[in-house]
Amino acid sequence: MLVGVWGIGSGIDKASTKNSGPFQVMDEWIDSSGKAAPGTGPSLFEIGGQTISPEFNVYDSGASQTETYRYKLDRKELHFTLQYGIPDSEDFEGSISVSVDGKEILSSSDQNQAHEPYSFEWHFEQADELTITLEGHQKAWDIGSREMEYFWE
Numbered sequence: 001m002l003v004g005v006w007g008i009g010s011g012i013d014k015a016s017t018k019n020s021g022p023f024q025v026m027d028e029w030i031d032s033s034g035k036a037a038p039g040t041g042p043s044l045f046e047i048g049g050q051t052i053s054p055e056f057n058v059y060d061s062g063a064s065q066t067e068t069y070r071y072k073l074d075r076k077e078l079h080f081t082l083q084y085g086i087p088d089s090e091d092f093e094g095s096i097s098v099s100v101d102g103k104e105i106l107s108s109s110d111q112n113q114a115h116e117p118y119s120f121e122w123h124f125e126q127a128d129e130l131t132i133t134l135e136g137h138q139k140a141w142d143i144g145s146r147e148m149e150y151f152w153e
Contacts, residue, residue, distance in 0.1 A: 058141040
């Protein structure tokens with residue numbers, strides 16, 4: 001009987017718990033001019049002597065020195081990740097800020113970054129819009145998410 005109760009409890013727990021789904025590349029960004037901005041394809045660069053080999057996408061400020069990218073989240077529950085840093089081949093200046101529905105969740109610049117790559121992760125519940133602003137020589141790459149879902153979804 002104990003095994004039966006334990007099995008039922010385990011099944012209820014599994015049915016009521018969300019897990020991370022497969023990694024989804026976030027590549028449907030809109031830039032500050034309102035145009036689609038898929039980013040550049042992966043290319044090698046170095047940060048702090050480490051070779052960085054992005055797998056999916058790379059974003060930077062381009063020729064404008066400041067670029068803002070927006071992404072619609074459609075009120076989904078997501079686990080978000082991105083990598084960022086300033087390449088060795090550039091002057092060490094730049095910044096990144098990430099906001100969700102207008103609330104800043106990451107702000108980092110050359111003033112508080114060491115010369116190394118960084119990872120950032122965040123969990124969104126029912127958010128509408130993600131905004132990333134890059135200034136100077138800051139790059140962001142392999143931006144994506146995992147949708148939180150029940151095992152039957």
